Amino acid sequence: xxIYLIGFxxxxxxxxxxxxxxxxxxxxxxxxxxxxxxxxRSIGQIFESEGESYFRNLEAQxxxxxxxxxxxxxxxxxxTPCFHQNxxxxxxxGLSIYLKASVQLLAKRLKKGQEHRPLIRxxxxxxxxxxxxxxxxxxxFYYNQAEIVIVQDDNQSLVPQLLTLCENRLKI
Ligand code: S3P
Numbered sequence: 001x002x003i004y005l006i007g008f009x010x011x012x013x014x015x016x017x018x019x020x021x022x023x024x025x026x027x028x029x030x031x032x033x034x035x036x037x038x039x040x041r042s043i044g045q046i047f048e049s050e051g052e053s054y055f056r057n058l059e060a061q062x063x064x065x066x067x068x069x070x071x072x073x074x075x076x077x078x079x080t081p082c083f084h085q086n087x088x089x090x091x092x093x094g095l096s097i098y099l100k101a102s103v104q105l106l107a108k109r110l111k112k113g114q115e116h117r118p119l120i121r122x123x124x125x126x127x128x129x130x131x132x133x134x135x136x137x138x139x140x141f142y143y144n145q146a147e148i149v150i151v152q153d154d155n156q157s158l159v160p161q162l163l164t165l166c167e168n169r170l171k172i
Contacts, residue, residue: 002070003166004090006081006143007099008136009117010109012152013075016099019159021073024166029074034062043077047118060084067093071170081142091145095169097162098146103133105154 003020005013014030021028032043035058039046046055059077063086066074074094081087081096090096101109107129114120120128143149148165150158 001170002066002094003073003170004094004096005073005075005099006087006090006096006146007078008101008106008132008139008143009078009120010106011078011099011101012109012158013078013099016158016162017073017075019157020162020166023159023163024073027070027072029066029069029072031059031063031066031074031076031080035059035077038062042116044116044118044121056083060086064089070094079139081145082139087142087145091147095148095166096146097148097150097165098143099158100143100149100151103129103136105152106132106136108154 003024003026005017005020007013017030018028035046035055036042038058041049043055046058056079059080060083063076063080066072076090081090087096107125110117110120110128110132111125114123114128120131123131147169150161152158
């Protein structure tokens with residue numbers, strides 16, 4: 001069974017996912033990277049040339065393709081759970097973990113490197129916080145369906161806590 005990490009952009013899915021995979025001795029998969037490899041172009045370029053709905057279709061397909069491999073730790077994109085019944089699919093096929101973070105913590109992290117993320121490119125701090133607050137409110141409907149919800153503070157490693165939770169659930 002795969003472990004799926006979900007949460008808003010900047011919630012640390014890739015960073016924590018890699019650490020958790022190492023600790024569990026499992027492969028790590030980044031769904032955004034899978035999409036970029038499949039398309040041989042960046043997420044930004046896919047959004048620009050094909051639009052969001054093309055990206056969401058691809059994302060749903062490549063998410064489902066992960067069922068054929070594993071066990072692995074899989075970092076999803078921030079929007080993955082919110083389209084194409086993906087959250088139901090994740091909960092049927094794997095263990096879901098929501099990495100929850102405050103608007104302020106997400107904005108602080110997203111300020112660095114925001115130009116690589118098509119949805120938040122060019123926002124100043126106030127616009128970024130406003131965007132995150134609004135999106136997060138819509139998206140938490142999906143994120144809160146995760147089997148495990150972890151609330152994080154800045155700089156705190158989530159891995160020891162996650163390791164215990166995963167070992168208990170998966171009987172590793
Ligand atoms: C998105 C988040 C991104 C990426 C795409 C759309 C979103 O992933 O999938 O830019 O809708 O929140 P990360 O959360 O890994 O940045």
